[in-house]
Amino acid sequence: MRAQPLRCRCVKGRRYRDLHQRRQRTIACRRGRRALRRLRPDRPTDGGHHVIADKLEGLIARHLPATFPALSICVIHRGDIIMEEVRGWIDPDTRRIAVTTDSLFDLASVSKLITHSAFLALVEAGKVALDGPLVDVVPEFGRLNPRPIAGGQDPHTRKLLPVERRFRGQTVDPSAVTFQHLLTHTSGLPPWRSVYLLAAGAPPPPPTAGEAYAAERWRRGLAAMAEFPFAGSVGDTVRYTDIGIMLLGEAIARLQGCRLDQALGDLVLRPLALSTFTHRPVAAGVPRERIVPTEYDDHWRHRRAWGEVHDENACGVGGIAGHAGLFATVADVARFGQAWLTGDSRLGIGPALRQLATRQHASGQFRLGLGWMLKAEEDSSAGDRYSADAYGHTGFTGTSLWVDPQRQLVSSVLTNRVYHGRDPAGIHAFRRALHDLIVEAVDGK
Incomplete structure (x- = not known):
């Protein structure tokens, strides 16, 4: 409302x-002052909480609205929500609709965590193997074989990327790509390709497009992804790619025998009672006043993305994809992180597989587990104080989830930093400072 x-x-x-x-x-x-005071309810107020609260107020003031017009934070420590903070406006120009704890944010790549978890639940259930080839479930991915190496596109500039010298003239056998390659971003697939331009023209504003229309867009997008050239050899190094997780989403849907959003609901969201997670929120009946808008798209849709996913490829294939498209409240995102931290049996993922998922599997630009980003040694978005074994994920729209097992700490931070444009400098600095401040408050020093 x-x-x-x-x-x-x-x-x-x-x-x-x-x-x-x-x-x-x-x-x-x-x-803000009450939230920071609750971070250490067992300690008397000695002035330290006021210092931390002042730091929080100052940090937010430096970034809202300049970096983002909407902000929501949820921190869970030792199983209790100790901070649930919201700031800003759904409509920053008119300031009539304030952000609330019920506001839904576009999660962008944080959506991948739900996709990864659904797949791991299928692995745990014995329906698929980590080292199984993608073509066993999505056979059309292997029909164009061999596949050339062509570099792909930069996801931000959309410019074509050059082929690395060592791969010039080489080809790839797509049947060599396994699900573990997809989860660790070592498949050799390109970082990004403009799938949305190949799926169809810009869709009408939500909720006008019907299910058949969305299904046809996905069919065209999948056909294009099944023939894209690779950017490198399979298993060579980490190339963070949305294309691989889009294909993983298709595999999950086929293994479950239903549409991807239904599969994610059956495997992850409904068992964990995460009721606010949704694709295509306007079509699902969520009022726009509860949905945080993102960027004005002057390239393709020629409207502000409000109630529809910001990511062009997710939007272009109908709004439901493995790599992006989910919306949720900050508390539900934090509760999902808590389920991983505690090994909630409702996840359907056993201890051995959970441990495997949060262990480093690939080297290169990113430290990666099976889908989870592991805390970087330097310049991590989780700041400098989160433990070395912390794991999480960020989203392009300005979202993040981080889990610190040593401190039993979960922090979900949702913003719409792309509202003003795509410059990442402000959000990275904010994330680092905020996570350091959270640890300072929890540790009491």
């Missing part, structure tokens, strides 16, 4: 809006 302004019938027009804005700022300031 739309956030209601302060009830005061004698205040109208501009004064009415200004009064509501002042009230929101006052509530936000008080909420």
Whole structure:
């Protein structure tokens, strides 16, 4: 529901809006101090909490609205939600709809964690093997064989990438790609390709497109992905790629015998009672006032992405894909992280496979487990204070989830940092500073 302004019938027009804005700022300031105080409820207030609360207020003030107009934070420590903080506006230009704990954010690549978990649940159930070839489930991926190496596209500039000298003139056997290659981004597939341009033209605003329309877009997109050239040899090194996780999503759907969103619900979301996770939220009946908008797309859709996924490829294939497309509240994202931290049996993933998933499997630009990003030794988005064995994932729209097993700490941070554009500098600095501040508060030093 739309956030209601302060009830005061004698205040109208501009004064009415200004009064509501002042009230929101006052509530936000008080909420920030209470949230940081709750981080250490067992310790008396000795001034340290006020210092940390002031640091939080200062950090947020430096980045909201300049880096992002909407922010939601949820921190779980030792099983308890110790901080649930929201700031900003759904409509930053008019400031009529405040962000709330019920606001849904576009998770971008944090969606991959649900896809990875669903696949690992299928592995645990014996329905598929980690080292099984993708072509065993998606045979059309191997029909064009051998496949050339051509470099792919840069996901940000969309420019073609050059082929590495050592791969010039070489070809790849696509049947060599296993599911473990997809999970560790070592498949050799390109970092990105403009699937959305090959699937169809720009879709109408939600929720006008029907199921048949979305299914046809996915069919065309899948046909294109099954023939894309590779960017390198299979198993060579880490090349972070959305294409591989889109294909993994198709495999999950076929193994479950249903559409991907239904499979993710059956395998992960409903067992964990994560009810706010949804694809295509407007079509699912979520009011726009609960959905945080992202970027104005002046390249393809020529409208602001509000209630539809920001990622062009996910949008282009119908809004449901393995790599992006999910929306959720910050608390549900944190609860998902908590399920991994505690080994919740409802995940359907046993201890051995969970441990395998959070252990390093690939070297290169990223430290990766099976789908999870592992904390980088330097310049991690989790800051400098999270433990070395922390694992998590970030999303291009400004989202992240980090789990610190040593501290029994889970932090979910959701923003819409692409609202103003795609410069990543501000969000990276914010993430690092915020995670360091969370650890400072939890550790009490």
